[in-house]
Amino acid sequence: MALMITDECINCDVCEPECPNGAISQGDEIYEIDPDLCTECVGHYDEPQCVEVCPVDCIPKDPEHEETHEELLAKYERLCG
Template sequence: MALMITDECINCDVCEPECPNGAISPGDEIYVIEPSLCTECVGHFDAPQCVEVCPVDCIPKDPDNEESHDVLMAKFERITAGAS
């Protein structure tokens, strides 16, 4: 399941550089997560790094983008294919 950023986001800028897939970017009012790039850090880390650094706990799982660990791993492999 991809993650999402809720409107409790304070735009503190700490989550964006922590995302190994580049899935987090500034939105119109708050940061947003691109579901097609979010692997919840599967393949990179044991826990989602954005969740680990968020000071206001505003990054839950996105119920509209449910994915199993296997699907997240396949997405990680697709995203990192060809990377050196």
């Protein structure tokens, strides 16, 4: 399952540089996560780095982009391969 950023985002800029896949970018109002690039850091780290650094806890799983661990790992391999 990809992650998403909710409207509780305060645009603190700490999540974007932490994403190893470049999935996070500034949107019109708040930061956004591209579900095609988000692997929840599977293949890179044990925990999603954006969630780890977010000071307002506004990065939940995106229910519209459900993926298994195996699917996230396959996406990681496609992105890095």
